[in-house]
Amino acid sequence: MKEKIMKFMYGRYGNDELNQFLVKLVFINLILSLFVRGSSFLSDLFYYFSIILLVFMYYRMFSKNYSKRYSEKIAYLEYSNKIKVYLDKNNKEKSQRKEFRFYKCPSCKQKVRVPRGKGKISIHCPKCGVDFIKKS
Ligand SMILES: [Zn+2]
Structure with missing residues (x-):
C-alpha cells in the first residue's frame, strides 16, 4: 500500500x-x-x-x-x-497614535509624523520640502 x-x-x-x-x-x-x-x-x-x-x-x-x-x-x-x-x-x-499625529503632505502625499499637543505648527515635508500648517 x-x-x-x-x-x-x-x-x-x-x-x-x-x-x-x-x-x-x-x-x-x-x-x-x-x-x-x-x-x-x-x-x-x-x-x-x-x-x-x-x-x-x-x-x-x-x-x-x-x-x-x-x-x-x-x-x-x-x-x-x-x-x-x-x-x-x-x-x-x-x-x-497616542503620542503623534499623522498628516499627509498636500503636495506629494508623503506621510508626516508630528508630536501631539504642540498647538498649531508648521510642518516641513522631508520629501519635497513644502511647508504646511496643521494643529498637532
Ligand atoms: Zn511633500
Missing part, C-alpha cells in the same frame, strides 16, 4: 506554503458555514467555497506541472508578504 502511494506521488508537486494556506482557508470556511446556519444561503456558500478550495489544493498537490505550481507559490508569497508589510505598518502607526 505504502509503495503504491509512493509510486503515485512520484513526480508530483506535493505540498507547499500555498497549500498550507488553502487548508487553513478550508477550515475557516467550514467553521463559518457552521456559524451562519441560520442562513442557508451563506452556509451553502461557505461550504461550497471550502469544497472548491479543497479540490484546488488536491489538484495542486497531485499536479505534475512543477513550473506552473511554483509560479503560483511565488505569486502567493509575494502577495502575502505585501499584506504583512501593510499590516505591520498600520500596527506601528496605531501604537504611535
